[in-house]
Amino acid sequence: MNPKLEIFSQGEEIVTGQTVDTNASWLSQQAVQLGFTVVRHTAVGDKLEDLIQLLTDIAARADCCICTGGLGPTTDDLTAEAVAQAFRRPLKFDSIAFAQMQQFFANRNKTMPESNCKQAMLPQHAERIDNEWGTAPGFALQQGRCWFVFLPGVPSEMRSMFLEKIQPGINKRFSLKPGKLITLKTIGIGESDIQERIKSVIVPESVQLGFRADSDEVQVKLLFPSDYPEPFVVTLLSDMLAKLGAYVFTVDGYSSEVTGDLAFVVDELMRQAKHTLAVIETASQGLLAAKCIGSPWLLEARYVQRIEKLAEKLASPIAADDLTATAKAFAVATQKSSGADMVLVQIYAGNAEQFHSKEHVIQLFTVLLHGEHFETARHTLAGPAKRKQNQSALLALDLLRRYLQPVLMI
């Protein structure tokens, strides 16, 4: 029997629906991978009695509870107070937490407001969880059968704290048999197309097959039981990869634990190949460069609204009725002026109105110049402007990825 885990989210913004509780789903995924059975999510607002009741109930029925939110400096942040009352553990001043918060503000040349002092008050005998990513420290404590972990609600802080402060020691507290989760990350193909392509692959009943789509990628998830024979893992994975081909840009959980998103994969490949890149963006309007934050190989990026103006700046004429030829000429001009050995150029056919209307599609032309050679791609983009923007940034990055690493092998 796996240990039972519950997720508890605190925040008026969650119960009133102003925030979608993505913390709960993220934490659940982590917990399932670690080998817990997640039995329940609960979200409550900032009513102290509700919090106390819920903590008391969970202490009696779960083996582990991860709580997020309610650790902030303001009067509606009541988690520590609720723990103190529910479990009769008066709040105590934690001088180390206090010093860390002061340092956080000092690093930003700011004085810590008085209200933050509240965040240094932790329930008696709770173990402090350092927050290197924000001000609110977390804490953990055993109450009855349940080990409670309290983390801030800000997703980036919560995730970092969970991954760096909670996950590494979790096996000391629980006897867990983690399943093996392998995730194939794809781009440029939809969920139903993926299902169609892999429908002839036989997935044994003990292996959980799932899909997850977001705006950046579609993931195929395979959860293997802990005792699943390695050769069968390899066979199933190879079959899947054969069906999905170059749409798969990375595999998480097989040879490496976690890779990252497409920008991460491209960053790794560009560093290995020691290339440099210059970018001309149109549809993505800066987002392509923005996704490459931290990449030393990106020398420059440029967005110019009107293609005529861009042609003028690059002293490169527009080829009539041939956007691929135009993009190629822009790439050559940019290669010279930037000194980068690779250039990505993106142009689209369609006016501003078509771009911004979710009823219309645009045709996107992407060209990659490497040395003296070109790779080209053409896509039809639909949906609201933000979706077109994001897709065009990703598809340009993907042209680069497909050149650097055409098909993934395991």
Place this chain on the structure above:
Amino acid sequence: MNPKLEIFSQGEEIVTGQTVDTNASWLSQQAVQLGFTVVRHTAVGDKLEDLIQLLTDIAARADCCICTGGLGPTTDDLTAEAVAQAFRRPLKFDSIAFAQMQQFFANRNKTMPESNCKQAMLPQHAERIDNEWGTAPGFALQQGRCWFVFLPGVPSEMRSMFLEKIQPGINKRFSLKPGKLITLKTIGIGESDIQERIKSVIVPESVQLGFRADSDEVQVKLLFPSDYPEPFVVTLLSDMLAKLGAYVFTVDGYSSEVTGDLAFVVDELMRQAKHTLAVIETASQGLLAAKCIGSPWLLEARYVQRIEKLAEKLASPIAADDLTATAKAFAVATQKSSGADMVLVQIYAGNAEQFHSKEHVIQLFTVLLHGEHFETARHTLAGPAKRKQNQSALLALDLLRRYLQPVLMI
């Protein structure tokens, strides 16, 4: 006292984190607008005893409960069975529901699979809710103090059924007084600083004051009771605005229902003022331009990794030890070459390593050139590279916003 409402979601895919429960947030927003107080969200998987326990608990503590999911044809869809057992209401065959499902399949030239018959079994004395958008009918029933509404988990079906079958009659069941939510959106100031600034403003007990921080903005939320006198709303809001000054970039829910984020507000202001803008980005690396997607006034944006290279391209020298002067010179050069009447330039002091390390801070210098005049700002940015990137994009946009609309008045 508003009636208390709970949201209950059933589905293994939710508790395991494979699906983010957007139904809960959507329903909560609807409920709050109608005048309910939403007190809790709960999600459980497909364990019958968990479902029964939860239904029993909710029947004792809430006035209304909206349940989604678990109405499908498969064996793990257990909601109706759980209701039958929890409330001793045996399942009865509903011939109208059955006929509607048959019609649904007939309309699609398909035969109804046998497994779907299960969906026509409803708890005794439940009121059927017709589903014109899919196969699973919903149902509603009064149990103890609580009115339960059961809807399918497919978001599009659930939303249509709620809006067309539940919402229109809700005032006959509940005496509802919808509140008025006003949100002040700020940038460049933390939650605790805000609280410090407004602590002398007297907020009556009947007005709910809340805060919400994400990576883009910090919101101050005021929820007024429906009968709160308008002049007092104005007074409280004016007091808040006076304390928060130029940090507030927009107010939602007062004169206009919803505005948007900072980029939205800047877009409106730039369109009204008929300005055009060129941008030089460093720390934000394309993200500033990317946030302005859809803005016709943004003529061009440029990112160049090395400041020496940028100076060379602009034929504008670097002023020794004076990044503000350097940025001003870059702005003047860009104003000439772009034809834009306004230019935003951003430069930071600090090397790539400092930028990418979450342990280090960078100094950001932002300059806005409008006509022949300059606005300047200087900020210390901390945290991981993505945070520095996002903050530097927002702070540049905010310099523009502060010039166009220094202080918001109501």
